[in-house]
Amino acid sequence: MPFHALSVDAERLSALHDGLARFRAGPPSEGGARTVDGDAAIAARRWFADEMRRDGLAVHTDAAGTVFGRLGPPDGASVMIGARLDAGDGALGCAVGLECVRALRAAGRMPRHPIDVVATTGARCGQGNAGDGPAGLETDETARRRDEAIRAFVEIHAEAGPALGHSTASVGVVQSLAGRCAVEVMLSGRADPAGTTPMAMRADAFVGLAEIGGALRTIAERVGTEEARITIGRVELAPNVPDAIVGDATFTVLVQDVTPRAMLAMRAEIGAEIARAAVRHGLTSRIVTRGWAEPLTLDKALAARLLAEASTLGIDARAMVSGAAHDARFMAAVAPTGVIAIPSRERFAQGADIRPGATLALNGLAALAEA
Secondary structure, eight states, rough: OTTTTOOOHHHHHHHHHHHHHHSSSSGGGGGTTTOOOOOOOOOOHHHHHHHHHTTTOOEEEEEEEETEESSSSSSSSOOEEETTTTTTTHHHHHHHHHHHHHHHOOOOOOOSSOEEEEEEEOOOOTTTTTTEEEEEEEHHHHHHHHHHHEEEEEEEEEEEEEEEEHOOEEEEEEEEEEEEEEEEEEEOOOBBBBTTOGGGGGOOOOHHHHHHHHHHHHHHHHHTTTTTTEEEEEEEEESSSSTTTTOEEEEEEEEESSSSHHHHHHHHHHHHHHHHHHTTTOOEEEEEEEEOOOOEEEEOOHHHHHHHHHHTTOOOEEEEEESSSTTTHHHHTTEEEEEEEEOOTTTTTTOOOOHHHHHHHHHHHHHHHHH
């Protein structure tokens, strides 16, 4: 690592992350999701605000519950860093943001431009529509800061999927966000008794659902790009009992890819597969689009800057596409926006070393606040 590089304190960062993680309302297997107005989420935001005050930051919380902690000049365009505290392992991103400020202060480096550590709020992880934005940044606070101008927004994303955690790279620099199309599908058959209805006489909605689910990988490979993702999420069955045939199956399908053309092609193929399955099994079907978000290319200059900084620091970083829901999707319309992806310690990348990503965030933040 170059002699001029700033370093994070790994023990201090780990303690801060553990302090935030204890407020999670669900176990890691559920993503540790918290509702915005739940007691655990409120307590986590208050605790984080108190930590920032103890570090000498100017702290305030807006009407939506987003917590801001500022280091440096009280006025002027700021560099913002943070994550959505109440979704998944967002606690890691918030902890990295505050550790960056602590490391700057410990090194005697006061920024030329203000730095805002931001812990945003949003929908329960996994339950927002494809077009949802972060509730905590769509407020009067954003309007005020847009008037000031935001120099840059850097989101710290805890990457829970295996692609980064199982690669040789220790950090990801997100160059684009996959588009998201969310649909809800309703299949209706007959809820006949299981023991007295022959197999050939059934109109089983679950069989239709299973057949549709089995076709999704083929659809993605046939008409999507290599970044294509199709996911069946929430599933509701009625009746949902051992001795009755499922009469109604309602489920969500999330379609993701990096081009609108591929997304539309997959959406059309899924619709055709649903229609075929309904005919084969004597079902009726209904499809409702619940959300659409276009693929988004993030600020190219900022992504290149972060990748160059990683190279200078000797950090193995990879350019990547992210299919996760990000505050960056909304903030990209307001300011140059980048995302640093760090392998989550609590999901696929058990025991992952978060120091490289935190070090990149620290040095990148320092450079942005001095430019």
